[in-house]
Each structure stands twice: as structure tokens, then as C-alpha cells.
Amino acid sequence: MGRYAEFMVCAYLSKLGHTVHHIDAVGFDLILEYENVSYRVDVKSSKQTYIGPRKEMAVWNTNKSHWVQGAANKYQRWMTPADCDMLALFHSTFNTVVYYPVVKPIHDVRLPLSQVRNSDYGEASLRAAIIAKSKSGTTWR
Secondary structure (H helix, E strand, C coil): CHHHHHHHHHHHHHHCCCEEEEEEECCEEEEEEECCEEEEEEEEEECCEEECCCCEEEEEECCEEEECCCCCCEEEECECCCCCCEEEEEECCCCEEEEEECCCCECEEEEEHHHHHCCCCCHHHHHHHHHHHHHHCCCCC
16 A cells, blocks of 8 residues: 555645655655745555544554664654655545645544535645645755
8 A cells, every 4th residue: 555655645745836856765755846946745645534522534654674783573653754754644545635744743643524525636735745844944955
């Protein structure tokens, strides 16, 4: 499912007229060229939804798995701005994407289901994520 999400996000970004490169590097999957600035994008896919009595939301786990030298198991850590500039949160049930800036360490992302359903190619959230990244001063160039 992860590889499918990466290619769908590439297709959506291309449809919006942006230059995107599928990289599959450590920490991120794509490089997005937006107004002469490069952004590292990590694609996360989910089909999880929570529908409760008071709220409906979609959930993505953003932990990073890492091997510790000499250890038998890998450990989970939170995603940080050192890993990527933004997340492309692809929801497989709705075939939509929402872009989310990584400006501080994050463990998981929970968004209102209405936002995910209405996102389509994610153009509005992409602009918002880029503005948030530029204001945070943590953009990788």
C-alpha cells in the first residue's frame, strides 16, 4: 500500500503542475520543487478511520523505525523536521491526500474526516503546508 500511495501522490502533484521526483531516500520518499525551493516529502498511507459519537477522524502513524547498532530489534521514534519537510497523508479509502508540515516532532496525525474526504488532490493543504514550513524556518533547501 505504501508504494501505491507514493505513486498516487506523485501523480496528484504532477496533475497540479508541480515537478516531483520519487527518491525513496532515508527519511523521505519524494522531492517537490515548488517556486524554486525543494521540499522533502514523506508519504504516509492509511485506511484507518475513527467514527465516534462526537467526532470522526482519520489517523496516520508517523513513527520512524531505526536499527540500533548491536541491538537485535529496531526501535520507534517520532518524526522530526530533520527527517522531512512535510508529510503527504494519503487515505486509501477516499483516494485523497492532505499535506501536513513537519515543524516539530510528531508521533501520529489525526485529522477530521470531513477534511480528508474533501481534500481531493490536496492543493489547498499543500499551499498551507508550504507557508507553515517557510514561517517555521526549518526548510531544507
